[in-house]
Amino acid sequence: MTMGEILVEIMAAERGQSFRKPGLLVGPFPSGAPAIFIDQVARLGHDAAIIGCVGDDDFGWLNIERLRRDGVDTSAIAVLEAAVTGSAFVTYDKTGERHFIFNITNSASARLSPEYVGTPLLEDCTHFHVMGSSLFSPGLREAMARAIQIVKGQGGRVSFDPNIRRELLGIPEMREALTSILKQTDVFLPSGDELTLLVEARTEGEAVEELLGLGIREIVIKQGSRGCAYYDARRRLSVPALTVAEVDPTGAGDCFAATYVTCRHRGMAVEPSLRYACASGARAVMSTGPMEGTAGLADLDALLARGEPTTEAGHD
């Protein structure tokens, strides 16, 4: 299970397109980091559910219909009459950098509060995933703390993807919430320099040591087109990314995390889980739209069997 923002994304059709003048757009696409994550879990055939809020509008129903179609239990998504489903407009500049206009903090997603954590679904939850991007309001932070408490209390595990813009760390409550979640995390999945975001250490080695010292069992550093690095108390692995034509990177990290967590939860060993995660990230960047690149195991197997450079995972 996961909890958080459920959005639509509208994309500029051209690179370098400005939102200060009319142009061609594509959308609405179902989106929101936790929604993408949970859709990918369901696509792997695993039980999956999300707690979240949408407005009673086409954008909300677009998400519910997509998630439901892909096998997600949507019974804990509240459809709010007096709120509008959140949205993100994204345009890519010439260098491939993304530029967003968000309507999230005043959207239905921001209405999420501890009362929504009362869902009976959580009582059966054995794994809960936290997206740092979802912690943008006091109500959400409190709801997340409650959900983690419930799942940990019944012996479940927690994975955590900081997935956060650095400027948000300036908010003291935000850093506090993230640090508190980190201490209850079993599987930590930072992207690149997020590894050192919440620790004292400044080098990769020291950060890993500090994080493992907190009780984290597995650290998977998502490195985009460079693949990923893995650490636990005993070893380090690195797995290269698959070489694919990148169309749209949005959602790749969420798919990567979902596939890694799902494979591990099913008892798969670390190394094949990392390979599937890389394949899932690769599959995601091949499609336009944040949730359009979620994929089933057969798709990922096909991608992995495609005759990719058969570099062995590096052990050091």
Added chain:
Amino acid sequence: MTMGEILVEIMAAERGQSFRKPGLLVGPFPSGAPAIFIDQVARLGHDAAIIGCVGDDDFGWLNIERLRRDGVDTSAIAVLEAAVTGSAFVTYDKTGERHFIFNITNSASARLSPEYVGTPLLEDCTHFHVMGSSLFSPGLREAMARAIQIVKGQGGRVSFDPNIRRELLGIPEMREALTSILKQTDVFLPSGDELTLLVEARTEGEAVEELLGLGIREIVIKQGSRGCAYYDARRRLSVPALTVAEVDPTGAGDCFAATYVTCRHRGMAVEPSLRYACASGARAVMSTGPMEGTAGLADLDALLARGEPTTEAGHD
């Protein structure tokens, strides 16, 4: 001057396109009924200003830049950091009916409150236009009442376009606000059946009598592709619409009202003012995008001189 919502509009590219699945869209276009109105006033070369709120985002700046370019004084538009510029997604069904998804009541536009009426611009205002669509919150209704009081207090005139969805009249405060504005209105510009929306009377003749009895001096009924009807205490006129290829009707009523009010404010007689208003409405429907069809006097003269059917205004 006017006051109210400043939005962007995003349009579905195809007729019958659903917002429940991804598709091609066009936008963002500057929009919001009061914003379209005031842009058209400025396009006619007249002094114009709007009181409103936008977010500090591309959608807000898109509007400010467009309004400024067209000659609107934008100094009373507040750019709010903690809010998002309002938006409207619109799709046309096969019959040409419009279907909207609005994010207005939780947008920057909803933050408008009496404090924003303190602008010194209002002290010089000789004509104030009210859009009924702007009265969606208590703060806005109070702000509007204050602005009207100021302008009327210094001898200015008020025009009023109900421009409201019928279901909103169910809110008692809304009907009360509209009725109160009606009593202070000099020029009333309802669309079609809005004529009887706020009066006891059910027929056109009786409604006109009731409205003139309230102190309204000029009633202009916008009839879309059928043109318009005009009433004052002495006479009735009707002016046919210009025959043009309709591309997008959004904004036509706002342009019509702006041009009528501006022409009259400059001392033009009623009948030519109605003709210019019809031309302005016709010009508006010829362009995709709600504010893309605003036009200068030369454009309207060209359209009127195009060899249209030279039907005389009907007097009866």
